[in-house]
Amino acid sequence: MFYLDGTNDLADEIEGVFVRISQLNQNTSLIHPNATIVPTLLNNHGSKAQLIPQALDMALDGEIFIFGSGYSSMSIISSLILQNYQIPMCCGSSTNPTLGQKALYPNFFRTIPNDNAATLTMAQYLAFNGWHKIATINTDEDYGNGAISSFLNYASQYNITVLSRQLVETNVDANAANQIAQQIISAEARIIVYFGFAAEYEVIVQQATLAGCYGAGYFWIGTDGLQQMVPTTAYAGTSYLFPLERADGPVSDAFDAYWKANRLGVGNPGANVSSINSSGPFGYFHSSCVDLALLGFDALVKANGNNVTKLANGELNSQMQVPQSFNFPNHDTTTGRISLDQNGDRSGDYAIMNVQADASLVQVSKWSNGAEYQIQPYYYPGGASYKPADAIDPTTVADYLQTSGDxxxxxxxxxxxxxxxxxxxxxxxxxxxxxxxxxxxxxxxxxxxxxxxxxxxxxxxxxxxxxxxxxxxxxxxxxxxxxxxxxxxxxxxxxxxxxxxxxxxxxxxxxxxxxxxxxxxxxxxxxxxxxxxxxxxxxxxxxxxxxxxxxxxxxxxxxxxxxxxxxxxxxxxxxxxxxxxxxxxxxxxxxxxxxxxxxxxxxxxxxxxxxxxxxxxxxxxxxxxxxxxxxxxxxxxxxxxxxxxxxxxxxxxxxxxQDNVLSTKSGSKSTHSITNPSMEAISVKEKDAKKGKAGTPVILRKPGLFSESKPRMMHSETPEFVSFCRFTKLTLEDEAASKRGDGECWKLPNLKEFKVEKVSDLTRRYYLDKDQFEVTYENEDDAKSWDNYFHPWTNAHIAKTMLGEGK
Known part of the structure; x- marks a missing residue:
């Protein structure tokens, strides 16, 4: 039997097959006491051009079983050739859903869940965590395109909205990766789901970190394509789903122990290109292929009178039915019990792997039967300890005015x-x-x-x-x-x-x-x-x-x-x-x-x-x-x-x-103060009223915002004193006050400062202390008459008071 792909990056899978076969050869109860399984590696160096003639050579040489190929694209070609010779195939790393189409690939089965199972699990996992708004990135090749197509079919079932979908070319450069990061930021996505391989992912993460979308508040998760990533602190916080490859139990423990003790001494072709001390994940899945193949052979030999020769000569190949002949759901393998569906696909649990702050890669939780079982805390990008919300949660970033520091x-x-x-x-x-x-x-x-x-x-x-x-x-x-x-x-x-x-x-x-x-x-x-x-x-x-x-x-x-x-x-x-x-x-x-x-x-x-x-x-x-x-x-x-x-x-x-202050200052500085301003004012009012002079109508206007209406200027028969008074008539109360003679008045017995300025024939501007009034008379005679009254008071001193004050 042959393992088809022997490229260096598949050393894990090669070792899984060779070490497991060596271990099972020690078990004399398997197949036949005198039977020994001899694996042979045929290296095509990942070349499809070399694969086709090699596959034909294997078929013509009478090989009875094929482990491989390592990549889905290679397994598809191998299956199409080898099915014509009734040679079964098992792979622990090819996940393309296409290989599950039994009508096209009747001789193929696998011990790793296909991408449909992985993308279904991804959709379930996202919904379980409350993440319904995401961005996706997929590589532009069979694996990435197939995975995103499958995922989108499931996403709608779980009410998942893709805010941004980005396609990344293989061997992506920094500029293209930066554009992807900017699209994520523009879409305001916080959960980024990646379907592709590690090489492109590493370039994207570098640019996303610089752009600010690989950090606190974000969550980046991928599928098994990221298993090839070499964990470093630059990728701390990255998570990915991977089929749960190692089962807890004696079979896995015995395989691990045998691996460490015998990896270099069993004719292992992968030993020269691998330095790992235990089987990698794909090595585990391929070792389970060995388990199922040998269990199938054992059952077939026993059904044919324990005739191992017929098996070795390929005479029993026509009796091998895929997947029925290799389905042993109650048997413990290195990756646990495997149940194959009618298409030869495995359904199984998933591990959520997470790169920690110290660059260690650990399993933080297990996905089984539609639920997540956390094993240890996640490390999120940027060192955040909380689970990010999908897209942007406005309640966590919304601005508001604060009472301090704002x-x-x-x-x-x-x-x-x-x-x-x-x-x-x-x-x-x-x-x-x-x-x-x-x-x-x-x-x-x-x-x-x-x-x-x-x-x-x-x-x-x-x-x-x-x-x-x-x-x-x-x-x-x-x-x-x-x-x-x-x-x-x-x-x-x-x-x-x-x-x-x-x-x-x-x-x-x-x-x-x-x-x-x-x-x-x-x-x-x-x-x-x-x-x-x-x-x-x-x-x-x-x-x-x-x-x-x-x-x-x-x-x-x-x-x-x-x-x-x-x-x-x-x-x-x-x-x-x-x-x-x-x-x-x-x-x-x-x-x-x-x-x-x-x-x-x-x-x-x-x-x-x-x-x-x-x-x-x-x-x-x-x-x-x-x-x-x-x-x-x-x-x-x-x-x-x-x-x-x-x-x-x-x-x-x-x-x-201000009026109060001026009144107080004027009264205190006056040398001829009025001993009884109230009585004096009243007497003036009564005297002038009798002579009809108290109501001399003039328009007395104080420049400014708050002058009042209908003021009148009062004077005595002789220039004993003159008063400027404002009387208002607005409300009933104010009208009554006007009749009583209450109002604000400036009296002129002792002027502190008094000036008269002629503005026009009818208008005069009077300066009293710090106040001023403009008076417009009805005719020139009245204006001249008042000029004569005011002339003796020019440059004299006055005291300001209030009519009615002191009552």
């Missing part, structure tokens, strides 16, 4: 505290100066409600921090829609009330509580939409793809269509409120000359519209990273809130504080 997260915290502290300071100031005309003009309690909306919205900055939770997702869905609706609802009603006062003087003016209730009503529709949204499919934490390879945490409903509908409804509603404010702001465009509060409101509305449109257009654009979008949202929210807070409330408080 500049953007720290910025969110800083902006929150700046905004919250400013809100609180502004609110305290409004309370302290609630009786000042500048504060009362904007309606104190309506201002409280609007500031509360701003204060609550600051907390939306905090919802951007850390991984979202169900609670933060719910809060985030509530805050901005409702506070926006209430705030700008109040602003609309407030501006409409101003519009009514100055365009329809006899119309009924909305009272404070009616304004606040109206603002709350504006917040009811979004509250209903949000309640329905949360009841049906509340937003929950989700890791989403921001762009290719970039993931971030956000809040999202399970149903994207429902979320789109709800977000659209809320956006449209808020847009309607904003449009209403724009309309009323346009209607009140001429009022700021009479009442500056409309200027503040209009500026806030225009600013909100521009910034909102700008921010939304940027946030909806593709290609922006998570952090850039987060920064834009954060800055837009802060800017809008801070601008509204400062322009509508905080600056008024600052003006009141």
């Amino acid at each position: 500049g953007l997260g720290i910025l969110a915290i800083i902006l929150f505290f700046v905004g919250a502290v400013t809100s609180i300071a502004s609110l305290v100031g409004i309370v302290l100066y609630r009786n000042r005309p500048m504060i009362r003009a904007s309606d104190v309690f309506v201002g409280f409600a609007m500031q509360f909306c701003i204060f609550v919205t600051w907390f939306d900055l905090l919802t951007m921090l850390n991984k979202p939770t169900n609670t933060t997702c719910t809060v985030d869905s509530i805050i901005i829609p409702i506070t926006f609706s209430v705030y700008y609802g109040l602003m609309f009603i407030k501006n409409y009330r101003i519009y009514t006062i100055f365009t329809r003087p006899r119309s009924r003016i909305l009272k404070t509580h009616e304004t606040i209730i109206g603002g709350i009503i504006f917040g009811i529709p979004p509250a209903i939409i949000i309640a329905i949204w949360n009841a049906k499919d509340a937003p929950k934490p989700a890791a989403i793809t921001v762009m290719k390879g970039v993931y971030a945490w956000t809040c999202s409903s399970t149903s994207t269509s429902l979320q789109s509908v709800m977000v659209t409804l809320l956006s449209v509603y808020c847009a309607i409120i904003l449009a209403m404010n724009l309309y009323i702001a346009f209607q009140t465009r001429n009022i700021p000359s009479k009442y500056s509060e409309t200027r503040v409101i209009t500026l806030a509305i225009y600013n909100t519209t521009i910034i909102t449109l700008f921010a939304i257009s940027i946030l909806l654009s593709e290609g922006l990273g998570f952090r850039l979008k987060a920064a834009i949202k954060m800055i837009a929210v802060f800017y809008l809130l801070f601008f509204n807070l400062v322009s509508s409330f905080s600056l008024k408080v600052v003006h009141c504080v």
